[in-house]
Amino acid sequence: MPHASVDAPENMISAWENTIRQGNQAYSQKQDQLALKQYQAALDQAKSLLRECVHTDELAVLSIDTVFAAYVVSYHNLANVYARQGDINTAACRLCEAHQCLSRICSDPDMSCALREAAQRHGRRTYKELVNFSHLYSQHPLVARTLRICGEFCTLQKQPLH
Secondary structure (H helix, E strand, O other), rough: OOOHHHHHHHHHHHHEEEHHHHHHHHOOOHHHHHHHHHHHHHHHHHHHHHHHHHOOOOHHOOOOOHHHHHHHHHHHHHHHHHHOOOHHHHHHHHHHHHHHHHHHHHOOOOOOOOHHHHHHHHHHHHHHHHHHHHHHHHOOOHHHHHHHHHOOOOOOOOOOOO
16 A cells, blocks of 8 residues: 555646646647647546545655646736636636635645645735736736735744644
């Protein structure tokens, strides 16, 4: 069983990389429906990786930062396609979902210190994306609410998380 836990995450990360690459190719060729399909598949893979990270006792098996990066990139890429299609509300939802998840992980004392610190680091990126989106789309109400509720959780930590 230990070998499966070592191999599975590496294979899952490789599969995610391949899927996101296919989505990026479709996006650059303006094949939005194919890009959405690939990015959604990448997000599903990233969510599985994140669940593995959260539920495993052997966090060293997984690169926590790689998993969080995959999670954030998947959401942000989806948001980019929706925004390009003019579906600003769905784009906002995707950006908010990513930030809210990282905020919950960061503030959950039952999570490991490594997970909380990784969520905090990657939350800086999701926060910046929300602020940029808010400026581009006239203070979108969902984004404004997420920023108000979740705040700058990633930059407001006064003490180490461990």
